[in-house]
Amino acid sequence: MPDMPNLLMIEDDARLAQMVGEYLQKSGFGITHAADGRAGLALLDPPPATGLPDLVILDLMLPDMDGLEVCRRLRALPHEASRVPVLMLTAKGDPLDRVIGLELGADDYLPKPFEPRELLARIRAVLRRRGESAPAANRVMRFGSLEIDRDARTVALAGRPCELTSYQFDLLAALAERAGRVLTRDQIMEAVRGRELEAFDRSIDVHMGRIRAAIEDDAKNPRRILTVRGVGYVFAKQQD
Incomplete structure (x- = not known):
């Protein structure tokens, strides 16, 4: 900055x-x-x-x-x-x-x-x-055809750029870095930091919907970001 x-x-x-x-x-x-x-x-x-x-x-x-x-x-x-x-x-x-x-x-x-x-x-x-910059080991994360570049702050699916806001990118990166772990909404907000102020409760769900629309083949039947009912979300380790 x-x-x-x-x-x-x-x-x-x-x-x-x-x-x-x-x-x-x-x-x-x-x-x-x-x-x-x-x-x-x-x-x-x-x-x-x-x-x-x-x-x-x-x-x-x-x-x-x-x-x-x-x-x-x-x-x-x-x-x-x-x-x-x-x-x-x-x-x-x-x-x-x-x-x-x-x-x-x-x-x-x-x-x-x-x-x-x-x-x-x-x-x-x-x-x-x-x-915020990512640790060197996590600069580029690849999950099948999905690529998340923390340094460039870009996301691509099968080589096609995915349009995300700055906050949506951080949410996706936070989930991807913890692939396979179920995270509550509070844990997700804590992971991206900067949310010391009270967050609007539905904001995470709204952003997740936008992220899914960008990175999923079918946002209504997601395979990458999965909802764990009553808990939160999990980023799938195995994709494509």
């Missing part, structure tokens, strides 16, 4: 954006502000010459399109911007909005109103997960 990580905040509340921006700058971050979804996407596609942000802070309620649509478009981009971590801000209390955001590829969420310190903690947690 660079000495000064750069953040892109897509937020239509100018006062909030200024307050948060000043706080994050004092905490060692560079920050760029976009007032709506289209302006934010324009800073990501095409990737700017100055480099992509290390993380996008994305408000759910925007004047031109909602944050869910921005997240969907971001994850569909045909270049490296599609893998930039997203932390979604939402003023809504409906858990369904959080589920949908996670399903569309957000790495984390934070309900409004929030304390700037909590936002900072979550940003650091997402960036820490993204920047």
Whole structure:
């Protein structure tokens, strides 16, 4: 992770954006502000010459399109911007909005109103997960036609790239490193670290569904990530 990580905040509340921006700058971050979804996407596609942000802070309620649509478009981009971590801000209390955001590829969420310190903690947690390196022995893990490269943070199935968010990659790697072991949801979150704050209970299940869609031949009948009813998940040792 660079000495000064750069953040892109897509937020239509100018006062909030200024307050948060000043706080994050004092905490060692560079920050760029976009007032709506289209302006934010324009800073990501095409990737700017100055480099992509290390993380996008994305408000759910925007004047031109909602944050869910921005997240969907971001994850569909045909270049490296599609893998930039997203932390979604939402003023809504409906858990369904959080589920949908996670399903569309957000790495984390934070309900409004929030304390700037909590936002900072979550940003650091997402960036820490993204920047963690694997032990030398586990840099590349192969399970049949599935290849997980911890250094490049890429996943390929039969040579075809699998699109995962930063957090989803960490979840998959944590399971794969413990292949054959049944892990509870709490153990999985502990394994990826950065989840000291209370996690949304269904978030693991939502992310597992997205991972399965990317790496399984049939996500409805998975062979790689198996559910152990009443306990959690296990990554199958024997595949293909």
